[in-house]
Amino acid sequence: MRRLRRFVTVLGEDLDAARHGDPAARSRVEVALSYPGLHAVWAYRVAHRMWREPGLRFPARLLSQIARAATGIEIHPGAMLGRRLFIDHGMGVVVGETAVVGDDVLLFHGSTLGGRSMTKGKRHPTLGDRVTVGAGAKILGPVWIGDDAQVGANAVVVKDVPDGGVAVGVPARVRVPERRVEPRSVADPSELIEYMI
Numbered sequence: 562m563r564r565l566r567r568f569v570t571v572l573g574e575d576l577d578a579a580r581h582g583d584p585a586a587r588s589r590v591e592v593a594l595s596y597p598g599l600h601a602v603w604a605y606r607v608a609h610r611m612w613r614e615p616g617l618r619f620p621a622r623l624l625s626q627i628a629r630a631a632t633g634i635e636i637h638p639g640a641m642l643g644r645r646l647f648i649d650h651g652m653g654v655v656v657g658e659t660a661v662v663g664d665d666v667l668l669f670h671g672s673t674l675g676g677r678s679m680t681k682g683k684r685h686p687t688l689g690d691r692v693t694v695g696a697g698a699k700i701l702g703p704v705w706i707g708d709d710a711q712v713g714a715n716a717v718v719v720k721d722v723p724d725g726g727v728a729v730g731v732p733a734r735v736r737v738p739e740r741r742v743e744p745r746s747v748a749d750p751s752e753l754i755e756y757m758i
C-alpha cells in the first residue's frame with residue numbers, strides 16, 4: 562500500500578513538472594489529458610515496474626511500444642529515469658535501455674539518448690540532475706552529462722559534459738560558464754526596488 566502511494570506521488574510530481582515546465586500550460590487537467598510527454602513518462606513508470614520482474618519483461622516492452630505508437634516517444638522500460646522528468650512536445654524522443662536520467666530533467670522533442678555501438682552492457686548516456694537537452698540533440702554512447710548542464714538544439718554530444726557545461730554544435734563543443742550570480746527572481750516590483758538598493 563505504501564509503495565502504491567509513493568508511486569502515485571511520483572506520477573503527481575511528473576504532472577506538476579509538466580505544468581511548471583511549460584509556460585503555455587494552464588491547468589492540471591489540461592496537462593494530464595493533452596501532454597504526450599507526460600503520457601509517455603507515465604507509461605514508462607508502469608513499464609519499468611514490470612521490467613523489474615523478470616517474467617514481465619515482454620509485456621513491459623509491449624507497453625512501451627504502445628506508448629510509442631500513441632505519443633511518438635520511445636523510452637525503453639529498462640532505462641532509469643529520475644523524478645519530475647518533463648518531455649516537452651515529445652515527438653521523436655528516444656531513450657535507450659541503459660540510459661540513466663537524474664531528477665528535474667527537461668528533454669525537448671527529437672532528442673536522443675542513444676548508443677554508439679551494438680555491444681551489450683552500458684552503452685547509453687547518464688544525465689545528472691536539472692539537465693536540459695535541446696530539440697533534436699543527440700547524446701551518444703556511455704557519456705556523462707553533469708548536473709545543470711545544457712545541450713543545445715541539434716547538438717551531437719559524444720564526450721562528457723561537466724556540471725553546468727553548455728554543449729553546442731556537431732560534434733558538440735563544450736563551454737563551461739564562469740560561475741555567475743543569477744539575479745533573484747522577483748515577482749513584486751517593490752521587491753525589485755529593495756533588491757536594487
Ligand SMILES: CC(C)(COP(=O)(O)OP(=O)(O)OC[C@H]1O[C@@H](n2cnc3c(N)ncnc32)[C@H](O)[C@@H]1OP(=O)(O)O)[C@@H](O)C(=O)NCCC(=O)NCCS
Nearest residue numbers: 650669694695696697711712713714715716727728729730
Ligand atoms: C545551447 C543553449 C542552451 C545556449 O544558451 P545560452 O547559454 O543562452 O547561450 P548563448 O545563446 O549565449 O550562445 C552561446 C554561443 O552558442 C551558440 N549557440 C547557442 N545555441 C546553439 C545551438 N543550438 N547550436 C549551435 N550553436 C549554438 C551561440 O550562437 C553562441 O555562439 P558565440 O559564442 O559564437 O556567439 C540554447 O541556445 C539552446 O540551444 N537551447 C535549447 C532550446 C530548445 O531546444 N528549444 C526548443 C523549444 S521548442
